[in-house]
Amino acid sequence: xxxxxxxxxxxxxxxxxxxxxxCRASESVRNNLAWYQQKPGQAPRLLIYGASKRAxxxxxxxxxxxxxxxxxxxxxxxxxxxxxxxxxxxxxxxPPVITFGQGTRLDI
Amino acid sequence: xxxxxxxxxxxxxxGGSLRLSxxxxxxxxxxxxxxxxxxxxxxxxxxxxxxxxxGTNTYSTDSVKGRFTLSRDNANDIVYLHMNTLRVEDxxxxxxxxxxxxxxxxxxxxxxGTVVTVSS
Numbered sequence: 621x622x623x624x625x626x627x628x629x630x631x632x633x634x635x636x637x638x639x640x641x642x643c644r645a646s647e648s649v650r651n652n653l654a655w656y657q658q659k660p661g662q663a664p665r666l667l668i669y670g671a672s673k674r675a676x677x678x679x680x681x682x683x684x685x686x687x688x689x690x691x692x693x694x695x696x697x698x699x700x701x702x703x704x705x706x707x708x709x710x711x712x713x714x715p716p717v718i719t720f721g722q723g724t725r726l727d728i
Numbered sequence: 729x730x731x732x733x734x735x736x737x738x739x740x741x742x743g744g745s746l747r748l749s750x751x752x753x754x755x756x757x758x759x760x761x762x763x764x765x766x767x768x769x770x771x772x773x774x775x776x777x778x779x780x781x782x783g784t785n786t787y788s789t790d791s792v793k794g795r796f797t798l799s800r801d802n803a804n805d806i807v808y809l810h811m812n813t814l815r816v817e818d819x820x821x822x823x824x825x826x827x828x829x830x831x832x833x834x835x836x837x838x839x840x841g842t843v844v845t846v847s848s
Contacts, residue, residue, distance in 0.1 A: 654834045656773075663823055663838035664765075664773065675828060675836060707773055711833035715787050718763075718775035718833055 622647055622710050626721035633726065635698050641724045643691040643708035652712035655684055655693045658723075659704045667706075668693065695726075703728050730754035730837055732824050737842035740814055744846070748809040750824030750839050757805040758782065759830050764798070764809050766820035767841075776822070778833070779807060792818075814846045 623646040633639045643653065651671040656664035666675045668684035671691060681696040695702055708721040736748040750762065764776040777788040779798040786798045795814075800807040807824060821841045828836030 656835075658773075663841055664835070665838075666828055666834060666836045669828060669832070669834040709773075709834070715785075716775075716778055716833050717787075717789070718778075720773040720775070723772045 621717055622649060622712065622719050624708055624710055624719050624721035626706075626708055626724045628724060629722070630725045630727060632728070633698055635700055635728070637698055639695040639698055639702075639726060641693040641695075641706055641726070643686075643693070643721050645689045645691075645710055648688045649710040649712035651687045652710055653684075653686065653691050654709045654711065655682075656707045656709065657702075657704045658707065664707065698726075700728075702726065730826075732826060732837055732839035734822075734824055734839040734842045737822065737844045739845045739847065741848050742814060742816055742846055744814050745810070745812045746814065746844060748811070748822055748824075748842055748844070750807045750809075752805040752807070752826070755826070755837075758802040760826050761833070762798075762800065762807040763825045763827075763833070763835065765823045765825055765835070766818075766844075767823070768817075768820045771820075774820075777809065811844070814844075816846050818844060819846045820844060 625644045627642045653671045655668040658664045672684045705723045731753045733751045763778040779786045783800045797810045824839040825835035826837040828834045
């Protein structure tokens, strides 16, 4: 099983600042990496897939980068609505064995 | 509008059974693999099981193999998660999810979630 490790567990940032979240895979997942945002009481929301492609209606302040085992989600200028938990997910295996990171909480 | 509407769930004793349903609308249901993801209280996301569009193939995480099964009714656009021999550690919010586009295991459409509590 491919283990996904996110860091930091919690990130405290002020509105308007830049946030950088990391995700590391225990083995190469090529660019088969997605990022989700989850707010309390809500289902996750897809932000990024293919490591760097923004999903429909995702603001340009969200960007993803990386390949292989090291990935980054960057939020260029934090808005109040961006404070949430962020998860990475790899989808490199077939048959599917999908794994998520443990999450990074983005706090004000 | 594309939508996944979940039902089922509730409180069950250890060793008991439950069936979760996920009804789809607004998209060609049989074209998509459907997946269940769960989230234990205060914890992260965990992939549970997936079923291909035809229903021919299912895939599950090791901890639920032999206990959970998936089925789907493509005539009525519903997928089911049949959960047997439930354990306390199965307590979670269960989400059904659909790929962002056909053929990719990235989830762009989610149900609202349903709570399963396993407790005596």
